[in-house]
Amino acid sequence: MTTSNSGINWFYSCPLLLLLSSASVALGATRADDYFTSISHVAKLCSSRARLADALLNYAETESSRLERLRQFADTLRSNDGNVSGIEHPVEAYVTIRQMSREWKALLGQCDCTETYQLVAKSAGIRPPAEDDYDGAADALLRLQDVYRISAAAMARGRLEVNSKNRSGDGEQTDSGPLMLTAEDAIHLATRAFNTSLLSIGMDWARLLLMSDAFPYWTTQRKLNRALDLLQLAAQLPSSQGGSQIGAFLENMWNKTSGNLTGAAAKISSQIKAISNGEKETESYKEICREGSRTNNHSSSLTCRLAVPHPFFTLAPVKEELLNSDPRVTFLYDILTDRESDRLTEVAEPMLQRARVGGGAFTKMRISKSAFLEDEEDWSVERVSRRLGLVTGLNVSDSDPLQLGNYGIGGQYEPHLDSKGVGLAKGNSRLATALLYLNNVKQGGGTVFTRLGLRVQPVKNGALYWHNLRRNSSDIFDTLHAACPVLEGSKWVANKWIYYMGQMASWPCGLSQLE
Numbered sequence: 001m002t003t004s005n006s007g008i009n010w011f012y013s014c015p016l017l018l019l020l021s022s023a024s025v026a027l028g029a030t031r032a033d034d035y036f037t038s039i040s041h042v043a044k045l046c047s048s049r050a051r052l053a054d055a056l057l058n059y060a061e062t063e064s065s066r067l068e069r070l071r072q073f074a075d076t077l078r079s080n081d082g083n084v085s086g087i088e089h090p091v092e093a094y095v096t097i098r099q100m101s102r103e104w105k106a107l108l109g110q111c112d113c114t115e116t117y118q119l120v121a122k123s124a125g126i127r128p129p130a131e132d133d134y135d136g137a138a139d140a141l142l143r144l145q146d147v148y149r150i151s152a153a154a155m156a157r158g159r160l161e162v163n164s165k166n167r168s169g170d171g172e173q174t175d176s177g178p179l180m181l182t183a184e185d186a187i188h189l190a191t192r193a194f195n196t197s198l199l200s201i202g203m204d205w206a207r208l209l210l211m212s213d214a215f216p217y218w219t220t221q222r223k224l225n226r227a228l229d230l231l232q233l234a235a236q237l238p239s240s241q242g243g244s245q246i247g248a249f250l251e252n253m254w255n256k257t258s259g260n261l262t263g264a265a266a267k268i269s270s271q272i273k274a275i276s277n278g279e280k281e282t283e284s285y286k287e288i289c290r291e292g293s294r295t296n297n298h299s300s301s302l303t304c305r306l307a308v309p310h311p312f313f314t315l316a317p318v319k320e321e322l323l324n325s326d327p328r329v330t331f332l333y334d335i336l337t338d339r340e341s342d343r344l345t346e347v348a349e350p351m352l353q354r355a356r357v358g359g360g361a362f363t364k365m366r367i368s369k370s371a372f373l374e375d376e377e378d379w380s381v382e383r384v385s386r387r388l389g390l391v392t393g394l395n396v397s398d399s400d401p402l403q404l405g406n407y408g409i410g411g412q413y414e415p416h417l418d419s420k421g422v423g424l425a426k427g428n429s430r431l432a433t434a435l436l437y438l439n440n441v442k443q444g445g446g447t448v449f450t451r452l453g454l455r456v457q458p459v460k461n462g463a464l465y466w467h468n469l470r471r472n473s474s475d476i477f478d479t480l481h482a483a484c485p486v487l488e489g490s491k492w493v494a495n496k497w498i499y500y501m502g503q504m505a506s507w508p509c510g511l512s513q514l515e
């Protein structure tokens with residue numbers, strides 16, 4: 001930007017040009033410095049021609065390399081254009097957001113295309129992503145690394161294997177292949193990790209930066225300098241999060257090597273590895289998200305059956321799998337048809353968009369987006385409500401509208417109980433939850449019941465069903481549940497929360513107060 005501008009400035013402020021133009025205007029008039037009366041002045045003019053030529057060539061050179069950069073960027077954009085399937089991959093999503101936010105911003109300074117970008121964005125109905133979208137996408141990758149224990153080396157290569165062992169232990173030998181991320185990305189991710197107190201993950205990115213087979217376009221010296229910057233950032237974390245440990249290491253290393261950086265890279269790398277391996281996990285839901293299969297205690301009382309909860313299902317009984325007996329959690333297969341599931345997401349999609357615009361929280365990348373759909377909205381919503389009423393035997397007139405939700409990159413929902421909702425009438429609460437899965441998720445995105453050690457993977461058209469309350473209206477705390485981050489793909493769900501008060505006839509109080 002600065003070089004090209006100064007080129008233009010030079011062009012217009014060139015005294016010679018000004019002289020020439022004023023001379024042509026004043027042609028015919030007699031003046032003291034006119035050229036036609038003295039050959040020595042013309043000789044001076046001649047000698048200036050070469051300098052002007054040099055300046056012009058210089059300008060053209062700068063311009064063509066600028067244009068070359070624009071062209072290269074356009075090629076990069078085109079090579080990924082329209083491949084929406086790639087966007088389901090979190091690393092590709094991150095790269096896309098980086099290109100459309102940070103890189104565009106840097107480029108807009110170099111061309112007269114701000115208006116073009118805004119026009120294209122407007123006609124496509126998109127908001128150009130901002131810096132916090134870029135940070136949000138990084139945070140999503142870090143969240144995936146945290147929950148699924150994916151090393152920086154694997155993530156940078158777009159490899160999303162869930163790792164139940166050490167985060168960085170097996171990195172070196174197995175992780176070879178082209179990197180999807182750049183050295184700058186590694187620095188961005190490390191910085192964001194320290195910002196969100198994910199010390200060991202940030203360290204893992206700093207270590208990747210130092211690895212000899214990664215980012216060969218950077219010199220060792222440059223990598224080392226940036227890694228040291230990152231360590232200094234990490235050293236500022238509170239000591240409870242390991243900051244002082246890093247600080248002491250840095251000081252010690254400087255004392256030992258007296259500023260000689262040649263041997264420092266290996267030391268830094270091994271120290272970082274030690275820190276990464278020493279970290280303990282605090283939240284149990286992450287482990288349940290990661291484990292390959294359902295980890296609850298499968299006892300013989302857990303069964304599958306064909307149920308006919310209402311004559312409506314006589315010809316097509318409900319395929320019901322009991323996942324936990326106390327509290328009772330069941331999975332109902334094929335409770336929806338493909339047509340209904342697809343229709344629901346189709347109806348909800350534009351409403352999610354509107355919710356984004358109306359919500360005002362436009363810049364912050366949310367972890368999921370949702371919209372409430374009234375029964376009158378569409379035949380599919382009405383039909384789903386009615387069917388859930390038949391299958392649960394509850395009075396769905398007393399319930400929330402169907403809530404459709406879409407989880408994006410790393411989208412998740414931390415452990416919570418469903419019983420208390422917003423906008424509930426006084427004294428009312430959510431007796432039952434039906435969680436409907438409207439699509440299959442490629443990887444991740446399970447629903448976990450943290451106290452039951454139970455994980456359920458989404459199955460399109462299926463529903464998870466449980467009660468949040470006892471008959472005496474007290475909470476069943478064992479229904480504490482969470483949504484694991486979506487590792488790959490996108491996740492569509494619909495929630496139906498059925499209230500307590502309307503069930504006087506269908507779910508009467510028990511005989512004992514403790515029931």
Ligand SMILES: *[C@@H]1O[C@H](CO)[C@@H](O)[C@H](O)[C@H]1NC(C)=O
Binds near residue numbers: 089
């Ligand atoms: C789209 O992206 C996916 C994932 O990166 C890739 O496998 C596929 O070949 C791409 N398709 C096209 C047409 O480029």
Ligand SMILES: *[C@@H]1O[C@H](CO)[C@@H](O)[C@H](O)[C@H]1NC(C)=O
Binds near residue numbers: 165166169277
């Ligand atoms: C992680 O790896 C280190 C060595 O690489 C080992 O000492 C440690 O026990 C491992 N931890 C787990 C949980 O596997």
Ligand SMILES: *[C@@H]1O[C@H](CO)[C@@H](O)[C@H](O)[C@H]1NC(C)=O
Binds near residue numbers: 194195196
């Ligand atoms: C994290 O980043 C935000 C915004 O970039 C900044 O305001 C905040 O101070 C940072 N926090 C830490 C702990 O680095």
Ligand SMILES: *[C@@H]1O[C@H](CO)[C@@H](O)[C@H](O)[C@H]1NC(C)=O
Binds near residue numbers: 251252255
């Ligand atoms: C490093 O050297 C400084 C002074 O040069 C000293 O104050 C400090 O205690 C030393 N630190 C370690 C860990 O040896």
Ligand SMILES: *[C@@H]1O[C@H](CO)[C@@H](O)[C@H](O)[C@H]1NC(C)=O
Binds near residue numbers: 260261262263
């Ligand atoms: C720097 O350290 C390396 C390896 O530790 C050593 O070979 C080299 O001689 C040192 N250079 C200086 C200037 O001390």
Ligand SMILES: *[C@@H]1O[C@H](CO)[C@@H](O)[C@H](O)[C@H]1NC(C)=O
Binds near residue numbers: 299
């Ligand atoms: C599984 O359940 C059985 C009986 O319900 C019990 O005896 C056993 O200890 C349980 N196992 C675990 C690992 O919880």
Ligand SMILES: *[C@@H]1O[C@H](CO)[C@@H](O)[C@H](O)[C@H]1NC(C)=O
Binds near residue numbers: 397398502503504505
């Ligand atoms: C169902 O709930 C609605 C709304 O709370 C209520 O008006 C109605 O009486 C209930 N029906 C039955 C059969 O309890």
Ligand SMILES: *[C@@H]1O[C@H](CO)[C@@H](O)[C@H](O)[C@H]1NC(C)=O
Binds near residue numbers: 473515
């Ligand atoms: C309801 O029943 C549970 C379990 O039997 C009991 O712990 C709780 O105190 C009861 N609540 C009320 C309000 O009686």
